[in-house]
Amino acid sequence: MSILYFPKEISWLAFNERVLQEAEDINTPLVERLRFLGIYSNNLDEFYRVRVADVKRLITISQNEEQFDTAAELISLLTRIHEKVRGLSAKFDQTHRKVTKELERYNIFILHHSQLSQTQNQWVQEYFRNHVLRHVAPILLDNKVQLIQRLNDSSVYLDVALYRPGRTTRYAVVEIPTNATDRFIVLPPQRTRKKKQIILLDDIIKLCVHEIFRGFVKFENAEAYSFKITRDAEYSINDEIDESYVEKMSESMKQRLIAEPVRIIHDFGMPNEMIADLRKRLRISSSDTIQSAGHYRNFKDFISFPNVGRAYLEYAPLARIRNKTFAQHDTVFQAINKQDILLYYPYHDFLHFTEFVRQAAFDPMVKHIRLNMYRVAKGSRIINSLVDAVDNGKKVTVVVELRARFDEENNIAWSKRMTDAGIKVILGNPSVKIHSKLCIVTREERGKLRHYSHFGTGNFNEKTARIYTDFSLFTCNQELGLEGIEVFEMIINPYRKYRFNLLQVSPINARSKIQSLIRQEIQRHTEGNKACITIKLNNLVDPELIDDLYRASQAGVRIRIICRGMCSLIPGVKGRSENISIISIVDRFLEHPRIMVFENGGERKVFISSADWMTRNMDYRIEVGCPVFDEDAKQMLIDLLELQFQDTLKARVIDEKQTNEYVKRGNRKNIRSQIQTHEYLTKREEF
Structure with missing residues (x-):
């Protein structure tokens, strides 16, 4: 009997394998191949945080409810996932070795701390004292420290063993401060400037790990090995507590910080006694949860690996395209009045959309701006324009989806800022996520209200609009505009009945x-x-x-x-x-x-x-x-x-x-x- 549906989790891994193929492809520029390895790694982290966590949760629920056939199917699926990931991980490690070796042909070297010359060693130690040490705050482990509550799954850590002959080994954990300093440090040139040498922040800290503890802990030797945890990304919102939705979301984010790890990856060279200590402190029972891998954790940072070589080692930039209809008119509203305009990012310039909002913010004829916000850039020009619109006497309504996964904190911060600025902020809907991409500007023209609408497939995010392909449709079709406004009404008043003929x-x-x-x-x-x-x-x-x-x-x-x-x-x-x-x-x-x-x-x-x-x-x-x-x-x-x-x-x-x-x-x-x-x-x- 043939199956009707391919398992979605295995299919997702097949997609990530296609990303890995881009890193394997010799026709892909060399630095881009390394960046694709970073994308693959970042994707896999999210897969474990969301999909593997969900499968494990369903297994527990099925077992508790004595649905043993369902539990058996899910356990079989989890086994398939682990087998597929192990195969992809081996391919990843092989590709990484090939790419780094190939980089050396172009005089780009990624050095391990053991490969440094004496001069480089001295430079690195000085760099550590002047630029890194101030950002390091080790966790000295004892029976009182709840390590599982201290670790963040967006960070990479070093597990440090502090040895003293005849004494019990003391352990500590050091977070690699990638948020405070660069992870890739270009070393000063030696002899010839032709050779570019890079060392990772991880290796700098490993080389200088003694300096972190000297004077605080007695030890004669120290060894450090990297590890990273991946937590369950789900969280629950307590509807019984009398507090604001923002407060509930803030509390639910804390749940994610202490959620049970679904995966722990450590340096394949980590000693067995250190692995055993880590398992005990993180309360890991399943052997599937802890895995060994290559030398570096948080490989997602390689998405931003610098090209210190020739320009052809990365993709040549494609020129942003200006839409001729927008360009031929003095205002965006004149252009949209002439005809519907379809843009395709990142080929078209996203500036067209930011200009749509900017002009609406000061146009004397604009009365109301409505916008859905799912993900926006950290320094969003769009939201700055909406604040300007309020200052100019416009009515502004923004629907903020606080539960946009992994953007919750950013959206909470923006909602507070917009509320303080006088924008009417609608904090989503507790029962359904709001994922639509709407922006509707209402103008008063000749005594009547006229709606200019944007319907899109992607977020209003200046950063992702440079790397995601997405469509934006600008139209002054009034039927579409009125139905778009009804969507906003449905979000604000979800208990009324709504009918949509076109949308x-x-x-x-x-x-x-x-x-x-x-x-x-x-x-x-x-x-x-x-x-x-x-x-x-x-x-x-x-x-x-x-x-x-x-x-x-x-x-x-x-x-x-x-x-x-x-x-x-x-x-x-x-x-x-x-x-x-x-x-x-x-x-x-x-x-x-x-x-x-x-x-x-x-x-x-x-x-x-x-x-x-x-x-x-x-x-x-x-x-x-x-x-x-x-x-x-x-x-x-x-x-x-x-x-x-x-x-x-x-x-x-x-x-x-x-x-x-x-x-x-x-x-x-x-x-x-x-x-x-x-x-x-x-x-x-x-x-």
Whole structure:
């Protein structure tokens, strides 16, 4: 009996393997290969914090409720996860060794502290005293110290053994202060400036570890080995305590800091007695929880590894593209009035959106600005403009989702600042996350209110807009604007009934509207008309929607999918999904948009959305999908999708085993869709 759905956790690991493939690819610039290793590592940390933690939690619940068959299935899944991770970890270590060795051919050397010359050794010790020591506060371990409550899973630590002959070994823990100083230190040149040598902060502290404890603890020798913990990222909010939502969120964040570790990784050279001591102090019982790995922890910092060599060792920057319609008008509102405008980041300049908000902040005709905030940059110009808008007498309403995972603290800080500035801040909804990407500016024109709307697939974040691909649709379609305002009303007053005719709004009608569109394609095909479904998503794991696609395939409808991440749909199964083909693209930019195209007998219906096809996005979040009516914008979306389906360099086939085979090029020319996209948009925006 064939399975209907590929396990989403194993599929997620297949996605991260595609990231690792970018590090393995000799055609990827060398420094970028090292950075992809950092991305892989960062992804894996989040996987353990969220998905592995969830599986472990479900195992405990199933066992407590005596659902032993369910528990057995979950334990089997956890075993598969560990086996897959072990295989990927071995591939990671092998790739890391190859890349660092290859860097040496370009005169870039990453030195271990044991490889330093005498002159370098002296320089490093001086650097430690002048720049590092002030940031080091060791934890001297004894029976009173609750180590598990003192460790942060965003940090990397050294476990230090302080030896004294004939005495019990004393242990201490040192946090590597990567938030206070650089992790990669370029050593002064020796003899020739051609050779660039880098040492990690970890190795500097290991070399100088004696200086941290001298005079405080009696010891004759000290050894230090790195380790890192990964905690369960879930938290609970106590609804019975009479306190504000912000206070509850702040308290719930503390739960994460002391949550049970789901993984501990340590230096493979760590002595057995030190491992045993660490297990005891962190109360680790499962052997799966603690693992040995390479020399460095928190490899995610390698995402920012500096290029100290030639420019060709990293990707050449692509010029940001200006939209010609915006450029040809004095104000953003004049431009949007002329036609709907579709932008594609990071190819288009995100400055267009920040300018939309900046101009709205001082335009005398603007009366109200509404915005959803899920993730924003730490120094957000957008929020600064919203503060300016209040100073200029505008009404400003901002919905802040405090539970945006790993951005909670940032969002709490912003909500306090905006409230103090006089902005009306709506702190999400306790029962559903708000993930929509809406911004609506209301102007008074000739005595009437007119709405200028932004519907997007990505966050209002200047930083991620440089590395994530996402769409922004600007429109003054008043029906869309009024329905967008209704979404804000639904957030503020969730107990009223709402109807949306044009927008796909989770959890109100998004699922039913998508299902209706799929059924319509089946009907079109049955009637002998053109029928095809083309979708692009980050994740496709909702069983109900997958079943709908299976039914469409069985009816003969052709279905093409681009899925970057998790994909539980199994394509190519005879009698069930032979009409479904899926690819995944991983390249220099993170593919993030959600797009749906339904052939509709030749009169295509096109949508962009904030929602993936996951149960949480359909039923437990507020998401917005928006129809694209402008024919020019429609064609742009269709053209860009076709470019990705033509990719012969970075596209992988998603098959029944998710083996990540590259798309076979055959006689076709080399096409790298992200580069082709830049060329397409550049030509399109020529004046």
